Amino acid sequence: MSGGRPSLVIVGAGPRGTGLLERIAANAPELYADSGLDVHLVDPHPPGGGRIWREEQSPLLWMNSQAQDVTMFTDETVAMAGPVLEGPTLHEWAGLDGRTFADRQRQGAYMRWVYEKTVAALPPGITVHHHPTRALRVGGSREGRQQVWLEGRPRPLLADLVVLALGHLDAELDEEQRELAAYAREHGLLHLPPDFTADSDLSALAPGEPVLVRGFGLAFVDLMVLLTEGRGGRYDGEEYVPSGREPVLYVGSRRGVPYHSKIGYDWEGERPPLPRFFGPGEVDELLARRWGSPRSSEAESGGGFDFRRDVWPLVEKELGFAHYHRLFTAHPERTALPWADFEEKYAAGDGADLQALVASAVPDPADRLDLAALDHPLDGVRHTSREKLQTGLRTYIEDDLNRRHDPSKSPDLAVFIGLLSVYGQLVRLGDIGSWWHGFFSYLASGPPGPRLRQMLALSRAGILKFLGADMTVTAEDGVFRAGSATLPGAVTEARALVEARLPHPTVARTRDVLLRELWEDGAAATPEGLLAVDPVDGRVLDRSGTPHPRRFALGPHTDARGSGAFTRPRTGGPAFRQNDATARAALVFLRDLHYARGVA
Template sequence: MNAAHTIVIVGAGPRGTGLIERIAANAPELHGERPLDIHLVDPHPPGGGRIWRQKQSPLLRMNSMAEDVTMFTDDTVPLDGPVRPGPTLHTWAQDVREGRTAAQAAPEVLEEIRNLGGQDFPSRRLQGVYLRWVYETARAALPPDVTVHEHRGHAVRVRGPRDGRQQVTVRGRAEPLEADLVVLTLGHLDAEPDAGQQELARFAARHHLVHLPPDHTADTDLTRLRAGEPVLVRGMGLAFIDLMVLLTEGRGGRHENGVYIPSGEEPVLYAGSRRGVPYHSKIGYPWEGERPPLPRHLGPAEVRDILSRTATPDFRRDLWPLVAKELGHAHYHRLLTAHPERAAMALEDFSEKYAAAGPDGPEVAALVASAVPDPSDRLDLEALDNPLDGVRHPSFASFQDAMRAYITADLERRHDPRNSPDLAVFLGLLSVYGQLTALGDIGDRWHGFFSHLASGPPGLRLRQLLALSRAGVVRFLGADMTVETDEAHGLFRARSATVPGAFTEARALVEARLAQPSLRDSRSALLSALHDDGAAGTGTGLLRVDPADGRILYRDGTVHPRRFALGPGTTARTGAAFTRPRTGGPAFRQNDATARALLTFLRDPPRRDRSAR
């Protein structure tokens, strides 16, 4: 009997789980005659991995509704492999409640499953139970001669020739794992601090201050932040929301009828960022009626045209005009379809003129002005992205009132179905992200714009933020926040453009964001070793991969035939951790392409490999 082929997958979280699901789906067509061993390496249990592990605070929640989370393909995903439908998180919870599916979880998580509604935002530990079930289901669907071996530990090195077997070193394991192919599905990783963060850390050490660098909030030592003391917080995205929750409810405070009742253990958070505002609230109503046809103005043909003109497109020059036109198409299609009484032009007439207008000229603005009488019904992407541009306040006190009004208005808008074009824009953002993955690293501006509009917190969290602001536990600093160090007084000092001349001082500074991906400076020994071996990175730190199947690119211009990578640290990163049903799922497409490449390689190895045997 022939010896088994071997694949090592490094990373057992959602991406590694999704890849196993796609291997199982494609195996009936592509799996050859030889047995296959899959070695799964991760220090955390398979399924949830680090971020979605079941052992974490129940206060930490997803920023997606249960009905909007799936790990399974549907017929909207452009696959070469077969569609294998499966339950959304919400449907799976129903199956558990009604006895059709078993879930292995702590009693308090089972209680959450029993009470989970489709439009609820589940805890991350509940999502970890769902992911574990998906992993076990995918593993059970593999052919009998495909075996999965789990290894709890950190992979630290990959060695081996391009035309031969690879060796994956796992910390604490005496012998490396031998592999025909290696796939990295590492998720978000920590990175060494950059020069600015190192200087802040040295300043903090000299003056016995607290400096918490970019990190996963759930893994940060927050005990160093003392009750009642001011804390500067730089960043107002999802990491800030986690920080806010863990330092308030996590310290015994509680919310009652829109009022925060403090425990007395909370610090006082002074929060600011580049935009100076939190991410927009998640939309709080379901989709109804006709969806906008997507893609329309930024699809595969436009991507091919861009790549024919330049290998390194400039986001603002080459992509933003098409992005804006695509999002405008989604917005106005929905407005004229669902709310025609608010338009002065029929959909057919508008669509024809909109398609003929240039992507970034005055024609679109003139057309919209004539077709949509109420300016509040028009899409203003710049105002959505940078609401505090040019806004100035005479004092922090007046700015607090303005920020509470801004957050209240955002909550009202994002929970009112009369504003359903906002949900159409969300679908447009997903469509655009699916197209942009083919272009590699296009910089951080797009990712930040997408996250601000599409990856915000549940409305509940922003209502809690309002309560914390009224209680004085959270205070807003404004936009273009900067942090200075005062050697004479041993303090951090924060300023913003929104309140000129004002500043806030504190003995603690928290960088409320994830570390930037960094191939060269990653704290992953595996990625650092890959960089030393010649793997190619981008200026923003992403690992370069072939967008067709995830094979790793090297600085000498070659593609490694036996090494693959998927996920947020690569140039093929996608916009969200999980896929919303019936939205095309670019991560599913990537997983499928990689799974098929792996199985095809093993079934039909390159000629040099065959002769070597």
């Protein structure tokens, strides 16, 4: 092995790469003092915010979290081996009201500051080099230095360790999207596939033109903003004043409704004692059942576990416990049993017994938690005209806004807290399929309340029209057509179709050539197409399950993905825990390598 300074390459300089660097700075005094190290950050976008949170994007686009709920710094709630180094939340750093939904430019500036602060905190012997380009390939044996090939450079970077902190990635079109795109080209239509809305070219969507939009989550919110205020429209109180440059958006989805509004009140009183029914012990048991079975959430009977059969009942009971703990302790006048009696029976009950207990102890059905109904809010709802559908959806959104801003409905906030607790446990199970992540986002990661009020104003102005649930899209007779189960028999035609959702880049379909080639060279993937990593420290696994000693991966392209880019303060963020474990493993490896080279 040749001598020289050890070298670490981090591919991706957005929030995850920056968070890893912060943990390297925090742990270096203990694990890597007085040793030289070159850290190479590879990202075509500015360090800190990266692509998604770069400062150069529309000031109309907001964060989806309140400024007080966004931090890049650890606290004592994080279960990690490294030191806690506290720092300001977004609202403390920016001097904002904590309940503000800051724009993404402001968040990008915060991320740039965190990056610069982190670099300044590194020991003198550690030097950071930013390469504003793309990494194309990683080569090298398990025993030797890795070669990281960069776009536009004839020679690779040599690295003793490589960490892939790639963030959100683009994907090649799936079969349905390829067919729709081909039909659009053949018939002169416009088809915009799944994409990050801030990067989409929306200029071809003409004023007054009907546009079918499939997807009612956060990507749709960005689309709505850019095609209305972004084209000169404005809000006058509760009404929207068009500029005349807006298209007409016909939106539908599987659920047919937008994500639930962010909750608009603060927690007061006793918190539910979580985890209660889904904690480390239950996760350990599930992992023990997986021993010797494929890395799959759909394992065959007799080995492993199935999410719906084995995990979901525990999650459902945990969320129910959070809900009813809050109802019984904060609103006892709406219950028919003392909490102690209910808790004892709830802990012992299951299935139909729990349903009977809740029915007897919670008189008003509106106070009961029905997760299935929440997941399918328009099941069985049928309208007989487009006008009644618009009225019905506006009423649904108004009711949701009222409920999510009413402290008397505070069990909703308890369920949100329960969702965060559950997510922290589920990270350890790896790939559990995509349904849970969508359900979590729908309940816990919806838009700010003002965005839903804007939807209502746009609906009243005729700029936004609702299609309903179980949306179908076909391409025939030279146009796109959309229908839904909520308005049977009705068909809406348009010459433009926008898929308002993020790409789903499996390792086989990602447009990131580095990740795809890594998989083709033998890295393991889960059934959902996520890169498989060691849950302990993020080392990339090969198809035999063996961790690579010199390659790590963190973030949404792995089966250790977290619930979002940022962590709420004092919630024990799993991303912090993962970053710390990876940083410590990397520093120990590089320190030992440094000493070995010195001896050699």
